[in-house]
Amino acid sequence: MKSILVLAPHPEVVETLRGGLSADAWRILHRVSIEEAEPLLAHRLADVCLLDLDLTGVQSSWVIEKLRRQAPQLPVIVVAGSRQPEWEEDARLKGVQHVLGKPLRPRLLEAVLQQIAGAPVPPPSAAPAAFAPPVWAPAGSDTGRLHAASAPASGGLTTHPLKVIRDFSAILTHSLEAGALLRQFLLLIRELTGVNRAAIFLRPATPPFLGAGETADSQTLSAACGIGLSAALLDVVKLSFAGGLGAQLHRSGRILRRGAAEAADPETRREFELLGAEVAVPILDREQLLGVALFDVRVTGEPLANAELELIFHLLEQVGLAVKNIRLHDQVAANHEMLADVMSELSCACIVVSRDLVVLHANRTARKYYGPTGRRAGELEFSDLPPALGSKVFQVLKTGAGLAPFRYTPEDEPGAVYQVTISPIHRGGAATPTSVLLMVEDRTQAEQLRALEQKAEELKLLRTMAERLAAEIGNAIVPVHVHQQILPERGKDAEYRAKLAQDLGDCASRINRLVAQMRYLGGGAGGAQETFPLGKVLEEAYQEARKQHPDRQDKLVHPFAKRPVIITGDRPALKHVFTEVFLNALQSSPASGQIEVRLEEEPGSDRVCLEVRDGGAGFTEEARRQAGTPFFTTRIPGVGLGLAVSRRILESHRGRLEIPQTGQPGLVRITLPVAPASAG
Structure with a gap:
């Protein structure tokens, strides 16, 4: 045929x-x-x-x-x-x-x-003649291009080609185990060629996970399988790319016979003799030398023909590709096993759901959360998920868009809090996801700890506030107690009465300032909205601040007389802001100096920026970072509410208070929206 x-x-x-x-x-x-x-x-x-x-x-x-x-x-x-x-x-x-x-x-x-x-x-x-399996012979050889074994005498049987294919297909049953596949291959080669002994040596597979400083030994070839050779011999014999058979085949990539000139070096001859082999065939995977196959002569003492060796070489190349694929599969399986182990040890529930709503993977925590009690361990179905989570998973599968992490409280666990993340898994750039990863983390204890920490911070803040308020109010009413004691004796003295009036006024002013700070700190900056010139409020705030330091002769400089700016907001609250800023500037400046207010605005912008500068040393880095923290102060006595309250009031007016890190002395920047009439 x-x-x-x-x-x-x-x-x-x-x-x-x-x-x-x-x-x-x-x-x-x-x-x-x-x-x-x-x-x-x-x-x-x-x-x-x-x-x-x-x-x-x-x-x-x-x-x-x-x-x-x-x-x-x-x-x-x-x-x-x-x-x-x-x-x-x-x-x-x-x-x-x-x-x-x-x-x-x-x-x-x-x-x-x-x-x-x-x-x-x-x-x-x-009748159709019996057909022997074709045997390859290269062009120009004595046997021709393609010949078949001669048919036996009348009544004899020959091997049909389909039987050969069937026999070789038996190695496919070992397609996931390299050792068994190679052994089955050698058994088939022995059956077809009649070789007495054979062995296959391979490079070591790359370990899936190497430790620090470890490297895979890629220069040594170890025995993968053999026939007609003792297992003890194969365990101790190693081939190497540095010398001997491994080096010869690594350099040439060709079949090497024992009597060839290339096999004349002592190490190659010794390895041929030790393994009882007559020919070495390289095993390639189309990229590199994967291993070496060694064959003895036939049991009849005849060597293998060149045509047979050429066919074995091509068959070994296909086997080499199969071994390469097996090793790749082993690496993928090891990676998958490691990932499954990692997910299994996670404290949060991890569930992978396919497009047809089949649970592909569920770790131990997931089975603990949602696995029904009456079912065999390890099984989890999509119907076991709570409806609130199942509907979200179905939504992500249909839309392909992930959801922002959200909190979930089961109906049967009112006090429990779970953090839920649902992420789509796309493959090959597909628009719709092939599966969805659902992660559920129990945040109940974390939320309880956070609540306890918040409560502790609130108690700490309350204690600090009580201490500061007690000290401030106590300092304010000390003159009142003194006057109470001497009032009966000097009540008719005009000079004393003037001093009494001044001290009572200072006491009332300090207490009123403290009351205003507490009110604004509690969110009381939402008074009536007015439209007013900013320059006039600055003048009033400066005079209010000077009442705390009547002996100072500082001067306020601002540009609003020539460039009026109109703003809208809670006038008393904004006046309180500038009073606190000016008071801080007066306390930081020398005895007599100048407080300057600069105006910065962009054409067409609806915001105005004010920079308040004084002649003091400026803020330290710690004071700059914590200036807006309630009850932080660098002055004794002091409450530490001035800038904190000012920042809260400005934020309620869509403004902000900043202390730039410029290295310049005493700079506070205030930004406010202007009224539409004065914008630009």
Whole structure:
């Protein structure tokens, strides 16, 4: 039986051949393109090539050239639906034996095939002859291109090719275990060739996880399996790329026989003798040398032929690719196992749900939260999830958009708080997710601890506030107690009465300021909204601040007399802000100085920026960072509410208070929105 390789993009030619040629004489192999037929061409498994190609342009010449490069000795017949004389001549010059037209006539084709391949069609009454499996022999060898074992005498049986394929397909059952696959391969090679001993040495697989400072030993080849050799011997013998057989095959990449000149070095001879081998075949994975296969002679003492070794080399290349894929699979499996172990140890519940609402993975915590008590351990179904979470997962699967983390409290656990995160998992750039990762973290204890910490902070703040208020009020009423004691004796003294009035006024002013600070700190800055000039409020606030320091002769400088700015807000509250800022400036400046207010605004902006500068040393870094913290102060006595209250009032007016880190003395920046009439 001869094989015809049909390269045709459409099946019409193939159907014509199968209807017109004898199936007992011709085996038809159909491939769409040269690339698809590459394995058949590389192993020379076809006797004739039938090419369906129109000879009308340079494209046909390119196709023929490509085919001739792949199989220079293969007879080629072109079946052309249309052809031009010059391109038909070009095809014949490139080695095409015959050009047939369409429609294809089977009788003419059969005569051409008999002329080229010399395969007579058996008579219809003749029984089909037994067929031996084809054995490869390279072109130019004594055995020809493709020959079969001679049929035995009458009544004998031969091995059918399908049996060979069936036997070799047995290694597929070990496609996830490299050692078993290689051993099955060697057993089949021994059955077909009759070799006495064989062994395969491989590079070590890269460990999935290397520790710090560890490296994989890629220069040593260890025995993966062997037949006819003791296990103790294979355990101690190692090959190396640094010398011996491993180095020879690593350099050349070719089959090495024991008697070859390249095997003359002592280490190579010693390894051949130690393993009882006559030939070494490299195992490639199309990128690098993966290992070495060693074979002895046949049990009859005959060496393996070159054609057999070449076929074994190609088979080992496919086996090498299989081993490479097995190792990649092992790495993926190890990574998956590690990820599953990590997820299993997480304290939060991790659940992966597919598009068809099947739970692909659920860690231990997830099964603890949602696994029903009456079901076998390890099982979790989508229906076990609470409806509130299941609906969110379904929403993400349908929309493909993740949800922001949210809190969830089960109906049967009123005091519990869970943090839920639902993330879509996309593969291959698909718009819709293939699955969804649901993570549920129990935040109950964390929330309880946070509440306790907040309560402790509030108690601490309350204690600080009580201490500061007691000290401030106590300092304010000390003069009152003194006057209470001496009032009966000096009540009629006019000078004393004037002093009494002044001290009572100062006491009332300090207490009123403290009351205002507490009111504004509690959110009481939402009074009546007024529209008023900013310059007038600044003047009033400055005079109010000077009442705390009547002996000072500081001067206020501002530009609002020439450039009036109108703002809208709670006038008493904003006056309190500027009073606190000016009071801080007076306390920080020398005995007599200048407090300057600068105006900065952008054309078209609805905001105005004021910079209040004094002649003091400025804020320290700690004071700058904590200036807005309630009850923080650097003065004794002092409450530490001035700037904190001012910042809260400004924020309620959509403004802000800043202390820039400029290195300049005494700078406070205040930003406020202006009334529409004065904007720009």
